[in-house]
Amino acid sequence: MKRPPHNTPAADLSCEVCGRMPEPPKARLTVANVAVMLPIELLVHALVVETRLPYVAKVLVLTLTATVLVIWVAEPSAARILRSWLHAPALRHRRQLAAAPSLWRARTLLADQPGSLQRMTRALARLDANILGLHVHPAPAGVLDEFVLAVPGEVGERELLAALHDGGGSRPHVWPTTSLAMADGQTKALSLAARIAAAPDELPLAVAELLHAQIVPPQDAGSPADDGTRLKIPTAWQGPITFSRPGEPFTPAESARAHRLAELAETLSHRPAGSSS
Template sequence: MKPNKRTSITAELSCEVCGEMPEAPKARVTVAQIAVMLPIELLVHAIVVETQLPYLAKVLLLTVTATVLVIWVAEPSAARILQRWIHAPALRHRRKLDSAPALWRARTVLRDQPGSLQRITHSLARMNINILSIHVHPMDGAVMDEFVLSAPGHLGEQELLTALDDGGGRDSHVWPTTALAMADGQTKALSLAARIADNPDELPLAVAELLSAKIIAPEPEGPAAGARAAVGPSTTLLKIPTAWHGPLLFSRPDEPFTPAESARAHRLAELAEILAHTRRGSRP
């Protein structure tokens, strides 16, 4: 069974909230209505002219018949039959948006052996996915690769996960991202270090910004269960001990912390602690 064109166009262009179609260009609507109305008008005129009715009756009959046909036949037919042509500019614009590359962050665990990275890059290339950046995090007997990917707009999360798994990855995760993901992690950490140097009390906010994580307030009975300083590929809770603030807890449920991120956060905490002690010691 062939798909209904009207349904497909409506699905592409209709508003998700109100269900209305975008306003079509008036010139195209006018041309479409003329294209549908003209044959009807000619046919009605040809039939009425051949009748033996009085002239006034012919005019009245033509007027009423043409009006009814335009309202009940021509306009709905134009909207239905020529809908794709009427909305062609909006369709082209929507398809350009749909085909525009989308940015994704991806993490996957690979075997620490020659050729592993080559296999996964070939798997991504087969789907026309471009690797914009890559960071490698060593692990026990494996490596966790973190990518920023540019993928065709029609690809979704499942297709990306399939490409990573086909390339030999495991424990793969992908998240939509923006161009901000291209910012170098080390550069961002240095910028936040300068912020902490100016005010060590900014440590919690700086670490939260560095990790794009949420600060968790400590509970009265102690740190949240399961929090730990060392992180693995599935850890989404990070604890950073400090001497004067107490343990700082950070959560990022949708994206596990990497060892490199944990190390940067701990170094920022050490810097803040050193600066805080130095300033306290320099006070008279």
């Protein structure tokens, strides 16, 4: 089967490997075949009925001729001429998926002055980006703003980086994320703090769960990465614990929560057994 030309929207549905189109809905395929076969059937019947052939011969000629025309003409013509209509539901579904919003985390450094955030929100609004979450962290050269954004499906990393730059941001970074980014980090931290209060040795696992990070073995810890994707927490009874989250640097707020959990675990580890105060 020849690969359909890529000059129509329906052609984009063809398989990249075999070139075949997906199976259209049965109802649409039936309607398309009837629409193409009916004129052929009427023409063949009109031609054969007027002949002087015996009745049985007419039936055989009509049957064979109609069958051959349906197989070789009608069905291929219906698939080719009515392709867009046959695959309209799949095309509509694809357009809906393409327009569906995707979630991104974005981080950029802004000047600590009035109007900076307003310029940034205007730049993001030009992409139809919806700001679902915002955290502002003090930084030596200004403020580090972290956004959770819902953007149209066709907007990608390049467009987001350009918008952050146009909004006055410097050193912008963006990462695809999920709805978990909207979880209440403070509530989760309190739940893990209760877990550490019951068992201080659970600190590494609790911090890894809090930050969605991996625990780095001591022999592989080394020095923290310059891109902020490694976080080292000092502890007096276990030594430094290093966490890694490739592709997604830790925020100052996440670092502060992890260090506070470490302080809690260290305080509880030095408390005499059975003490309630």
